[in-house]
Amino acid sequence: MSDNPFRGEHAREVTASGVFSQHEVSLANRNSGVFLEMLALDITPVGAHYLLSHFDVPLLQAGAHRLVLDGAFDAPFEMSLEEIRAEPQVTMPVTMECAGNGRTGMEPRSFSMPWAYEAVGTAEWTGTPLAPLIERAKPQGGVVDFAFEGADFGYDKGVGHAFGRSLTPEELDRLEVLLVYEMNGQPLLPQHGAPLRLIVPGWYGMASVKWLNRITAMTERYQGFQQVGTYRFRQAADDPGEPVTEVRVKSLMVPPGVPDWITRKRRLSPGRVTLQGRAWSGAGVPVERVEVRIGEDWHEAKVEAPVGRYAWSGWSFDWQAEPGHYLLACRATDAEGNMQPMEAAWNLSGFANNAPHEVEVFVED
Numbered sequence: 001m002s003d004n005p006f007r008g009e010h011a012r013e014v015t016a017s018g019v020f021s022q023h024e025v026s027l028a029n030r031n032s033g034v035f036l037e038m039l040a041l042d043i044t045p046v047g048a049h050y051l052l053s054h055f056d057v058p059l060l061q062a063g064a065h066r067l068v069l070d071g072a073f074d075a076p077f078e079m080s081l082e083e084i085r086a087e088p089q090v091t092m093p094v095t096m097e098c099a100g101n102g103r104t105g106m107e108p109r110s111f112s113m114p115w116a117y118e119a120v121g122t123a124e125w126t127g128t129p130l131a132p133l134i135e136r137a138k139p140q141g142g143v144v145d146f147a148f149e150g151a152d153f154g155y156d157k158g159v160g161h162a163f164g165r166s167l168t169p170e171e172l173d174r175l176e177v178l179l180v181y182e183m184n185g186q187p188l189l190p191q192h193g194a195p196l197r198l199i200v201p202g203w204y205g206m207a208s209v210k211w212l213n214r215i216t217a218m219t220e221r222y223q224g225f226q227q228v229g230t231y232r233f234r235q236a237a238d239d240p241g242e243p244v245t246e247v248r249v250k251s252l253m254v255p256p257g258v259p260d261w262i263t264r265k266r267r268l269s270p271g272r273v274t275l276q277g278r279a280w281s282g283a284g285v286p287v288e289r290v291e292v293r294i295g296e297d298w299h300e301a302k303v304e305a306p307v308g309r310y311a312w313s314g315w316s317f318d319w320q321a322e323p324g325h326y327l328l329a330c331r332a333t334d335a336e337g338n339m340q341p342m343e344a345a346w347n348l349s350g351f352a353n354n355a356p357h358e359v360e361v362f363v364e365d
Contacts, residue, residue: 005155005158006155006158006160007158008158009157009158009159012110012111012112013111014111015108015109015110015111017107017108017109020114021111023111024111024112024113024114027112027113027114028113028114030053031050031051031052031053031113032050032051033050033115033116033117033118033119033120034048034049034050034118034119034120034121035048035118036117036118036252036253036254036255037254037255038121039252039253039254039276039277039278040254040276042093042122042307042311042314043093043122043123043124043184043307044121044122044123045184046123046183046184046186046189046192048121049096049121049123049183049192050096050097050098050118050119050120050121051191051192052098052100052113052119052205053152053191053210054152054154054156054163054226055152055153055154055163056152056154057152057190057191058150058151058152058190058211059190060151060190060194060195060211061195062081062187062194062195063081063082065080065081065195065196065213066078066079066080066213067079067080067081067084067179067196067212067213067214067215068213068214068215069133069134069137069214069215069216069217070214070215070216070217071147071216071217071218072139072140072142072143072217072218072219073137073138073139073140073217074137074138074139074140075136075137075138076137077136077137079133081181081195081196084127084128084179084181084196085128085181087128087132087133088128088129088132089126089127089128090126090127090128090129090178091124091125091126091182092124092125092126092176092178092199092201092308092310093122093123093124093125093307093308093310093311094122094123094125094199094201094308094310094311095120095121095122095247095278095280095307095310095311095312096120096121096122096123096199096205096208097119097120097204097205097247097250097280098113098115098119098120098204098205098206099204099205099206099231099244099351099352100112100113100115100119100349100350100351101115101117101118101119101120101353102115102116102117102344102350102352102353102354102355103115103349103350103351103353104116104350105344105353105355106344106346106347106350106353107346109350110348110349110350112349112350117252117357119205120250120252120280122278122307122311122312123183123184124183124184124185125178125180125182125183125199126180126181126182126183126185127178127179127180127181127182127199128178128179129176129177129178129179130172130177130178130179130198131172131173131177133179134146134172134215137217139169139217140217140219142219143169143217143218143219144168144169144218144219144220144221145166145167145168145169145217145218145220145221145222146166146167146168146169146172146215146216146217146218147164147165147166147214147215147216147218147222147224148164148165148166148167148198148209148212148214148215149162149163149164149209149212149213149214149215149216149224150162150163150164150193150197150209150210150211150212150213151211151213152210152211156225156229156230157229159225159229161224161225161226163209163210163226164209164222164224164225164226164227165198165206165207165209165222165224165226165227166218166221166222166224166227167200167207175200175201175202175203176201176310177198177199177200177201178198178199178201179196179197179198179212180193180196180197180198180199181195181196181197192210193209193210193211193212194211196211196212196213197209197210197211197212198210198212201284201309201310202246202247202282202283202284202310203245203246203247203282204231204244204245204246204247204282204351204352206226206231206244207245230349231243231244231349231351232244232349233347233349233351233352234347234348234349235346235347235348236348237348239348241347241348244351244352245282246282246283247280247281247282247283247352248281248282248338248340248352248354249279249280249281249282249285249287249332249333249334249338249339249340249354250279250280250281250332250340250354251277251278251279251280251287251290251315251330251331251332251340251356251357252277252278252279252330252357253275253276253277253292253328253329253330253357253359254275254276254277255359256268256273256275256328256359256361257269257273257361263360265360265361265362266359266360266361266362267361267362267364268321268361268362268363268364269321269363269364269365270321270322270323270363270365271320271321272318272319272320272321273318273319273320273321274316274317274318274319275292275301275316275317275318275319275328275330276314276315276316276317277290277314277315277330277357278312278313278314278315279303279312279313279315279330279332280306280311280312280313280332281332281334281335281336281338284309284310285334285335285336285338286306286313286334286335287303287306287312287313287315287332287333287334287335288303288333288334288335289303289332289333290303290313290315290330290331290332290333291330291331291332291333292317292319292328292329292330293327293328293329293330293331293356294319294326294328295326298331299317299319300317301315301316301317301330302315302316302317303315304316315330315332321363322363323363323364323365324362324363325360325361325362325363326360326361326362326363327358327359327360327361328358328359328360328361329356329357329358329359330356330357331356340354340355340356341354341355342355342356343355
């Protein structure tokens with residue numbers, strides 16, 4: 001049949017501005033974003049953290065799970081979860097954002113999970129550093145890549161594959177990668193990668209492979225579908241593009257006032273209103289500045305210390321709200337001078353849209 005998605009590559013559906021297909025709605029029903037009101041919290045509750053799963057959630061038994069280190073290692077080995085938990089333990093707050101966050105704000109829109117602003121969250125991840133285990137396995141001299149493979153298997157564009165990603169030795173040297181088994185002090189839930197996952201702080205979420213069961217040292221670059229077939233900044237289908245890696249500077253606002261049920265537009269009474277939100281950047285670079293737009297003017301907000309090196313900062317601004325109709329916005333600048341652009345650079349898959357968050361507000365007596 002011509003509509004068999006498992007035979008050959010099928011073109012994505014054509015999108016229209018403001019119109020979402022049944023398949024996109026199905027993706028939105030299966031996955032979930034953070035409630036923006038939860039941006040008032042330093043740490044996102046597990047049940048409110050954003051969630052994206054490409055394929056089915058594997059139901060793995062912690063007691064039987066094994067992590068295999070194989071390939072071009074001189075001393076390959078396997079570890080049980082119990083053995084991994086016996087390794088030195090680290091708890092690290094990390095802000096994780098999906099690379100597709102903001103996809104709906106790019107036109108023409110890519111056909112995929114229709115994220116607006118909500119694909120982000122900050123959790124306290126507990127596990128053990130990966131680097132000592134890689135060193136223990138003794139990578140051979142010709143190793144150029146480490147592939148990380150999860151237990152989730154499915155098809156995309158007619159290609160069957162387990163979700164996998166890779167990092168080079170140089171990337172592992174500078175990134176504080178963790179093997180994680182707890183989230184906010186509790187064992188990982190199935191949908192968040194139980195019993196074991198990778199966390200790559202400062203990179204978009206696709207790098208943090210869930211349901212991790214294999215690490216392979218390779219003497220050639222990894223060619224897994226999720227490494228080379230997607231998660232690249234492309235301008236056209238035949239463009240090899242550049243890889244999606246570090247998170248771009250971004251900020252979000254807690255929507256003030258009370259919402260309309262359908263549109264999520266906001267109603268406020270006149271008077272003093274404290275606007276607040278979160279701002280973050282990638283690679284452990286702190287946010288230095290946040291500005292809030294009210295009307296045509298930008299105002300300096302107060303920025304708090306970050307929750308952790310790889311976690312977001314809170315920000316706030318006191319606004320004396322007067323009756324009227326407003327489109328509020330916020331934008332951040334990090335310590336390296338990177339500022340959110342008013343319009344993000346377009347790419348074929350709608351990745352890394354870090355244009356300012358806008359909130360429509362009606363101040364009424």
